[in-house]
Amino acid sequence: MDYFHQFGLAISGLxxxxxxxxxxxxxxxxxxxxxxxxxxxxxxxxxxxxxxxxNFMKYIMASLERxxxxxxxxxxxxxxxxxxxxxxxxxxxxxxxxxxxxxxxSILDEAxxxxxxxxxxxxxxxxxxxxxxxxxxxxxxxxxxxxxxRVCLDPRPLNKLLPDDNFPLLLVADIIAKLAGHAIFTTxxxxxxxxxxxxxxDDQKLTAFMHNGKQYMFKKAPFGxxxxxxxx
Numbered sequence: 449m450d451y452f453h454q455f456g457l458a459i460s461g462l463x464x465x466x467x468x469x470x471x472x473x474x475x476x477x478x479x480x481x482x483x484x485x486x487x488x489x490x491x492x493x494x495x496x497x498x499x500x501x502x503n504f505m506k507y508i509m510a511s512l513e514r515x516x517x518x519x520x521x522x523x524x525x526x527x528x529x530x531x532x533x534x535x536x537x538x539x540x541x542x543x544x545x546x547x548x549x550x551x552x553x554s555i556l557d558e559a560x561x562x563x564x565x566x567x568x569x570x571x572x573x574x575x576x577x578x579x580x581x582x583x584x585x586x587x588x589x590x591x592x593x594x595x596x597x598r599v600c601l602d603p604r605p606l607n608k609l610l611p612d613d614n615f616p617l618l619l620v621a622d623i624i625a626k627l628a629g630h631a632i633f634t635t636x637x638x639x640x641x642x643x644x645x646x647x648x649x650d651d652q653k654l655t656a657f658m659h660n661g662k663q664y665m666f667k668k669a670p671f672g673x674x675x676x677x678x679x680x
Contacts, residue, residue: 521567523646523668531669531679533651535609543605545658546581552597556582559599560659568643568670572656572663580606580657601670606654615678642676645669 452458491497535541548556563569580601587596627633647655647669655666669676 520565522644524644529645529679531645531647531651531673531675533606533610533648533654533673535606535654539609541578541580541606541609541654543579543581543602545579546583546602548584552584555584555597556599556659560664563664566640566643568668569664569666570652572653572665576653576656576663576665578654578656579663580655582657582659600672601655601657601666603655603670603672603674607672607674610674613675613678617678641680642671642673643668645676645680 492501560569580603583600583602585598585600586594587598589595645668647666652665652667655670656663657665
């Protein structure tokens with residue numbers, strides 16, 4: 449804390465010592481963070497740096513354009529990334545349709561239409577005996593008021609039937625320790641990343657759910673399935 453004011457840092461809502469300490473702005477809810485820096489170091493204003501940045505962007509532009517052309521309906525082609533859902537033979541996984549408020553139906557409609565557009569879900573085969581429910585996960589702002597709803601499959605009963613995947617995950621502390629000594633960082637947006645993992649075709653029926661009189665099932669993995677974290 450003694451060094452905070454020396455680096456011009458502050459914590460929102462707390463008084464920090466030093467003349468340079470300023471109150472941080474309150475975060476804006478539900479807005480995607482900007483990758484444009486608030487301040488540009490003097491070293492990046494030089495003609496030498498600007499020229500080097502232009503050359504760098506030209507060098508990677510072809511890769512960026514190829515990446516942008518990857519359709520959202522695609523999936524990871526690595527065979528080991530296929531999601532298998534082995535449950536005891538003869539087990540029927542069934543849950544009744546969960547009722548929703550009328551004003552929430554539009555939220556469900558929008559999510560399902562997007563899933564269909566991105567080839568994440570498809571109609572379940574006639575006579576499929578398995579069924580799950582969808583759930584709306586609320587996102588609240590700093591005042592505790594509801595701002596957004598996330599539509600998710602509720603796979604808890606299915607997860608209870610799946611074997612444990614004990615592949616060890618990286619610890620956050622270990623990841624942070626690896627940052628030591630580095631000065632250049634980047635970010636990677638993993639939005640809807642599990643939707644890139646294909647589900648074994650024979651197991652897709654286990655993820656079925658009902659909406660507006662139709663039964664759908666996931667072709668790509670929905671958030672919440674037990675093996676996804678370690679698999680990814």
